[in-house]
Amino acid sequence: MADAAHRIVELADHALSTPFPLRVRAWDGSEAGPPGAPVLVIRRRRALRRLLWKPGELGLARAYVSGDLDVDGDFYEALGLLSGLFWEREEGPAQGTAAAVRRTAGVLRDPANYRVARAALALAGPGLPPPPPPEELRRRTGIAHSRPRDKAAIAHHYDVGNDFYSLVLGPSMVYSCAVWEGERTTLEEAQSAKLDLVCRKLGLRPGMRLLDVGCGWGSMVLHAVEHYGVHATGVTLSTEQAAFARKRIAEAGLTDRIDIRVQDYRDVKDGPYDAISSIGMAEHVGSERYREYAQALYGLLRPGGRLLNHQIARRPLRDEESYHIDEFIDRYVFPDGELAPVGSTVARLEEAGFEVRDVEALREHYGRTLRAWVRNLEDAWGAAARATSAGRARVWRLYMAASALAFERNRIGVNQVLAVRTGPDGDPGMPATRTAWLS
Template sequence: MFFSRTLGNMADAAHRIVELADHALSSPFPLRVRAWDGSEAGPPGAPVLVVRRRRALRRMLWKPGELGLARGWVAGDLDVDGDLYEALDLLSGLFWEREEPDGPRPGPAAALRRTAGALRDPQTYRLARAALALAGPGLPPAPPPEEVRRRTGIAHTRPRDKAAIAHHYDVGNDFYALILGSSMVYSCAVWEDERTTLEEAQRAKLDLVCRKLGLRPGQRLLDVGCGWGSMVLHAAEHYGVHATGVTLSTEQAAYARKRIAEAGLTDRIEIRVQDYRDVKDGPYDAISSIGMAEHVGSDRYREYAQTLFSLLRPGGRLLNHQIARRPMRDEQAYRIDEFIDRYVFPDGELSPVGSTVSRLEEAGFEVRDVEALREHYGRTLRAWVRNLEGAWGAAAKATSAGRARVWRLYMAASAVAFERNRIGVNQVLAVRTAADGAAGLPATRTAWLSGGTTP
């Protein structure tokens, strides 16, 4: 009866969509739905998934799960009316896998992907037929132009890493300035209280990194993945170091150099468009790596750790600031999120913090401190989303409407993931100890956070 009604009556599309979703997912669809014909269905009071065009359903049929949903969002075929964070939280159980005591538990959408080809089953056949009738005729729509096309070569080689960084960062400095604000820091801030502004919180984070590294006038600092130059500027201006920043993004480098020249610090800061693996002018007294290691890849992380170890003098410190995922019982089952991989960070990979600590120790580092900043990142992302939404027209003009939608979805979904402890972020302080084992750190954490250097 359900299928005959669906096939026989294309009016009231929202009810048809909700019925199909409930049946396909074997669980109630958690959002209200508003369809292209103006109809609405679903739980009253819930955020509304707006299906603006029928082609959004064709995207979902050809790519069930998060990628089909993301393509519809980026193309503007889908939107959310209401609290976006609540909507993403409700959808997360459907489109993201969850770790359970007995191992990873796939969401209903993953089960749907596995059974979508079993058309000899009468029930599945009728479901597919009803969905196709509602979606309308035609081939699957082309992916939005913001999606990364087919990549060639081995992941995390120098050419492919450079292309991945260009996709994410070379989308216009004006666009990032609208999101990040005057600090131009694209990593987790540190918030003291509810009155703290984004700019104050980012300065606090940069200063925390400098204090953990024990920076002093005349020292040499290497900032790996230097972004738009905020870390090297802060360290040179407030701690008197000579700083080198490396990035693979030509747009970031140009922006950073301009800021450095305006600050009158060209004699103490150098910005290079360079792969960290090609840095050969050590030793450095300290290395900061803030939000860069996520691009390294698990197969290359040992090389990353060994390279940074070799660039430090004995007694030198590394501050590694990195997003971490939850560990899995079967680490081989880990897969890169399709939306993130296709639209945000191509080839990006997350590792558990324990794996990061192990790789650093295997490279020769002594890990001295690990600080979790998970809740701070949720708040940072919400501040960035507010900036983006408040300057939506300018942001879309600076890059593209599709790119702006990518960043809104990515940042809002990431905020929910941090708040729900699905991912975290940690600062790991590690030391290349001297030959006699000396680490050059004060006896207590309180002492070296206040700027002390030796016991």
């Protein structure tokens, strides 16, 4: 085992049918692979067992989250090179990952590659597959997207700790795509610009009633009340978010203008509202429940009321039936989260009765936002790990950096869809041009 890195690279070349693009540093101190490339540091043989038992992105993620595997060098470059092994030009993300798994697993099953499989097992060492890192959500009960299961899923992601999120998100405490107006724009300025863009699209005016679905830490309702004079209600399923938002609102002296509830959007019954914002929440709804979501929000709006739906979208597949949720994201980050093409979102909103008036793509803005969050996390790494756990901090670094690359490479997008509940005569109650209703 004095030259483990060379043997690992040789095995990877065989398994992937292409030269492994990263340099490898193994637990025995040996190195192999292309000079100058980012270094994949395999600290423990256990990392190989994780990959053998679960080939593909989930095995790599488990190895990284547990600390069995790390990267020395440009983290984004390393992720980009690795993602090239799982994505194929003619296939979408789900099929690309599945193809890589098939290639790797096929090498181990093919009798012609018995020697390679035997070498891989010898490198990995004896034993059953290691248990997943404790940050992984492994047990779920109840029907997907039922109220209890949705609440548990939200708690897994958002109740990580307000101190942790404060370090990552910064003072704005906004956990969605910012809008960057220039090269020198700060994260706080970009988040404020996004919130103001939402308010202007909704046509907010003093005295209006605003419902913010999935209100997070209260940033949207605070901005709308302070700058547009509305009365706002925010609903979230996260008890930690609600506590943080209420504290901010009390400190701002706005408790008489803002109501924060720990409540499922399906249980909101005090409409009609003049406007509804849903920013980064609809990804949690699920495709089977999306029509119910759209109908619920439609029913909560007055005629002429507007909905701003800000939502991440995936690219459509040639065969939509083959779509499956990314295992790493589902188990570690957003349990039960689902992405849909923007066309599907628009269709469901229109089926509920809305007229869609505008769709704006903000894909490039999300890549920059995620890189800013990763930078915040890396700059405060010790404090972030103490606020939650080293494994959880590694989960967030991995998912945010990988997501930044996915937005930048047009594998996923994010869109603001402005929809209106028209009056009985078809009047949308808004100007006919974007310039007019954004002024």
